[in-house]
Amino acid sequence: xxxxxxxxxxxxxxxxxxxxxxxxxxxxxxxxxxxxxxxxxxxxxxxxxxxxxxxxxxxxxxxxxxxxxxxxxxxxxxxxxxxxxxxxxxxxxxxxxxxxxxxxxxxxxxxxxxxxxxx
Numbered sequence: 001x002x003x004x005x006x007x008x009x010x011x012x013x014x015x016x017x018x019x020x021x022x023x024x025x026x027x028x029x030x031x032x033x034x035x036x037x038x039x040x041x042x043x044x045x046x047x048x049x050x051x052x053x054x055x056x057x058x059x060x061x062x063x064x065x066x067x068x069x070x071x072x073x074x075x076x077x078x079x080x081x082x083x084x085x086x087x088x089x090x091x092x093x094x095x096x097x098x099x100x101x102x103x104x105x106x107x108x109x110x111x112x113x114x115x116x117x118x119x
Contacts, residue, residue, distance in 0.1 A: 020051065020055075023093055024052050024094065024095035025084070026048075045070060047068050051093070072109070073106055073114055081118055
């Protein structure tokens with residue numbers, strides 16, 4: 001029987017065979033109600049992380065949507081970098097796409113600044 005984890009590993013393997021040569025990293029955080037956790041009425045910060053790049057992924061590829069501790073730039077940058085490393089994409093990111101909240105675009109601790117420093 002196929003499990004979600006097995007299917008996910010197959011998608012990661014197929015993606016790694018033909019990754020984009022150049023890609024844009026997209027991310028956006030959102031407070032979402034926890035419908036699967038132990039307390040379904042609570043909310044948690046969830047970060048959607050995608051990459052897009054020609055020729056195979058012009059519309060984007062969802063890397064993951066992890067729950068993060070807070071909406072700070074540091075938490076967003078760490079979660080994004082973890083996903084890039086897991087998918088083997090740290091060397092192909094040439095652009096960053098995000099909304100202009102302080103946690104993303106702050107000059108000292110914004111996620112974009114922190115990601116640029118890690119690259």
